[in-house]
Amino acid sequence: MSFKSKLAAIAAGAMISASASIPAALAMDEITVAYFLEWPTANQVAQMKGTYDEEMGVKVNWRAFGNGNEMTQAMVSGDVQIAYSQGFVPFVVGVSTGAPLKLVGIAVTYAENDNCIVRDDAGITKDNAKELEGKKVATPIGNVTHYKLLKTLDHLGVDPNNVNLVQMNPPDGAVALARGDVVMACGFGGALTRMREYGKPLMTGAEQEAVGINTFDIITVTDEFATEHPDLVEKFLDVTEKANEAYKANPDEALPVIAQASGMDAQATKDMIANFGFPTAADQKSKNWMGGGVQEMTKGVADVMVAAGGMDEALDSYEQFVDPNYLP
Structure with a gap:
């Protein structure tokens, strides 16, 4: 389903x-x-x-x-x-x-168990997050993870309308991130653990909580x-x-x-x-x-x-x- x-x-x-x-x-x-x-x-x-x-x-x-x-x-x-x-x-x-x-x-x-991971080879951090514009990002659509992603992008000055958000449940997002099909993937649970093998969070959970993204x-x-x-x-x-x-x-x-x-x-x-x-x-x-x-x-x-x-x-x-x- x-x-x-x-x-x-x-x-x-x-x-x-x-x-x-x-x-x-x-x-x-x-x-x-x-x-x-x-x-x-x-x-x-x-x-x-x-x-x-x-x-x-x-x-x-x-x-x-x-x-x-x-x-x-x-x-x-x-x-x-x-x-x-x-x-x-x-x-x-x-x-x-x-x-x-x-x-x-x-x-x-x-917060650390529901996050977005950027590939290490992308060279994108919270400091230059606008470089996500024009690139593919995997996320489940229509849930808290999706909402947190939108709030994070807004906080970092990234226009979400210029980011190619691709509907993927976390296990599929982890695979896409590993293959390099997407520059960033969002998820939770075991899939997030696998994502971390290929990159780092755009913002840590603590950094998100500090600005009210919970x-x-x-x-x-x-x-x-x-x-x-x-x-x-x-x-x-x-x-x-x-x-x-x-x-x-x-x-x-x-x-x-x-x-x-x-x-x-x-x-x-x-x-x-x-x-x-x-x-x-x-x-x-x-x-x-x-x-x-x-x-x-x-x-x-x-x-x-x-x-x-x-x-x-x-x-x-x-x-x-x-x-x-x-x-x-």
Whole structure:
């Protein structure tokens, strides 16, 4: 299935009428939080030790999902109140099609794991990036990677209309870069690792984050849960903040617990989490994040998806779906 077809399938699966409502809230003696296995995050120490239950005063059930769109559907049905580390694209699709969700925090960042690599023999860096104009660049079209590429080119003074963007999913982009068919390729995961064998990033992930070009997963809640139980949302984010800081202070102590929670062996957990970042609440509320950057990116990604045919239409604004006020 092509990337465009996958986006269309996601959009179809997430299509919810704007009038859809969540069943009446439970007495909130327990809640369900969606998360991913094989995705190690700092908060899983608090998950495993029952810290969330203790601090929130409710039983917290952790339910693993296969993808972010499934999380959206479970939240719309009322089965899940909080999604931890939900993917950004499923959130954009969900709220664009009527899902009553609210983004209340940034779960994890991984800018270094989603990037564009320039061939070493091209002689192109961020300092002379305009030389990309007139050349072929491989990228998946209509997703966060594509959006980040456009923002990066704009930041470096490159006119994207003068760059020959070629639709390629990351594995194909890696092959094209290796053969020299393209001067730069964009991707993520294992394909990005293979791309790095032939070149270097146009901008590092850290350099991108410094100017508000971010790659991240999010913490979302249902509108009803946030409205009726704002204290529980605040406590969830507070426990998460403390767990993140405890991990940063002593990662070696936390890693065995995180490995157990994520269903991975210790070395795989260590290798993966080393590429993750867990921004503080203060960082999340800053201009580059939920102080404006995330809202802008939500609209930008939605527009890119519409242009690529992966979504019927974007909303005029996504401001109402991003709320940093629950953060500690």
